[in-house]
Amino acid sequence: MITPDxxxxxxxxxxxTLRPGERNHDLFLRGRTDREEPGRFLGAALYEGPGHPYAVEEPGGTVSGELVTASGKSYAGLLAELDRLEEYTPGSPHNLYERVARPVERPDGTTARAWVYLAAPAVATRLRTGGRRIASGDWLERG
Incomplete structure (x- = not known):
């Protein structure tokens, strides 16, 4: 069944881990994108997970990353692979992440609507109460 998403x-x-230079970039994105550019997701905080980060919507925060435009022929397969990587199944109560459409800011100040994998509600609650927040909002600067 094809969903509207x-x-x-x-x-x-x-x-x-999907950013350039990180372990999953070449595995999933190399040769499958038309464009990769810096971006910022406003209204979110970044938390450290076991080997990967989680973005959690929080007022006043900013998460740095890349806005990736998949090539047309690669899009459907890449979407399915990223959903599996992020352990996201639409409607599942066991998701680690939720894939949601949110505005992402480009360096020139314009915004683009993009898929963002956010921490699922139960994960977000645990992170807010006992997680390690990455103050810079940038996984590459986590120290």
Whole structure:
């Protein structure tokens, strides 16, 4: 079954292991994108997870990353692969992440609507109460 989400070819906002130079970038994105550019997701905080980060919507925060536009021929397969990587299944109560459409800011100040994988509600609650927040909002600067 094709869902409305599958028909809407939004770019992806990546902020962790899918960024250039990180372990999943070449595995999933190399040769499958038309464009990769810096971006910022406003209204979110970044938390450290076991080997990967989680973005959690929080007023006043900013998460740095890349806005990735998949090539047309790669889009459907890439969307499915990223959903598996992020352990996201639409409607599942066991998701670690939720894929949501949110505005992402480009360096020139314009915004693009993009898929962002946010911490699922139960994960976000645990992170807010006992997680380690990455103060810079940038996974590459986590120290």
């Amino acid at each position: 599958a028909l809407d070819s939004l770019p992806f906002f990546v902020y962790g």
